[in-house]
Amino acid sequence: MSLEEFKELDAATLPVGKLISIIARGHNIYLNHNLKDLDINATQLHLLFEISCQSNINQENIASRCNINKGAVARSIKKLEEKELIVREIDSENRRQNKVSLTDKGQETLNESINIFNKWEMEIFSENDLIERETLQKVLKEIAIKTMELNQGDNR
């Protein structure tokens, strides 16, 4: 659908799930475009973010947390290591596993990436007087929790 066609649609006819998926795709395009200068892609950023949340995380946990398959995680981890954004060391408690943590350069890249997230948020709220940012965050968090619960339960 073109942007002009989309603008003409009555919001009340658009399923929330459809709108969310349109935004997610657009946000991903925005991220990948703006991450070019930082020389990483959206998947690699996602991994940096997870690694920063739990230092010394092992590679298997990253895969399960990010919902990405182990092969893809291994490839991205290798790329991030080559770029010197992370370091790997053997987990002394489980020698078949690698523990992964951010380097200073990795932390810097992550901080700059967060600026890109913030820039997008500033843009989308710049002309939006329908809702406060904090309210939207609360609403979306509730929806995310409910969706995860539906996917875990028997009622999905």
Next chain:
Amino acid sequence: MSLEEFKELDAATLPVGKLISIIARGHNIYLNHNLKDLDINATQLHLLFEISCQSNINQENIASRCNINKGAVARSIKKLEEKELIVREIDSENRRQNKVSLTDKGQETLNESINIFNKWEMEIFSENDLIERETLQKVLKEIAIKTMELNQGDNR
């Protein structure tokens, strides 16, 4: 991140873009699970939806509208045709193109899929008193438009 860990986080610290992508992924899992009975997947539903919006659309337009590559569209179209959900005929104005439209069975499947979207929406709004559904639809539509504009413009 586990559901329990996620619940503990302060919503104000979660980037809107991150929340959107978590919901989009969850919604997709929900859709694929519930579409099993209809014997289609989320991508095929997406195509049915686009085909229903513009009858006699040609295959190339579907690819560009859905932002899916032509090979993937061709494979999904073939699957939908085998399931007798769509019909293809040669475009008399451009004999190298196929025009695609829904069969009655395809329309029925689409209607039932829309029930799945509605069921998810009912679930996410069932305990949500922070926002009206209509307000959320307007807000998300604005964000979708702004994001598409950012991706088109020079300021992306």
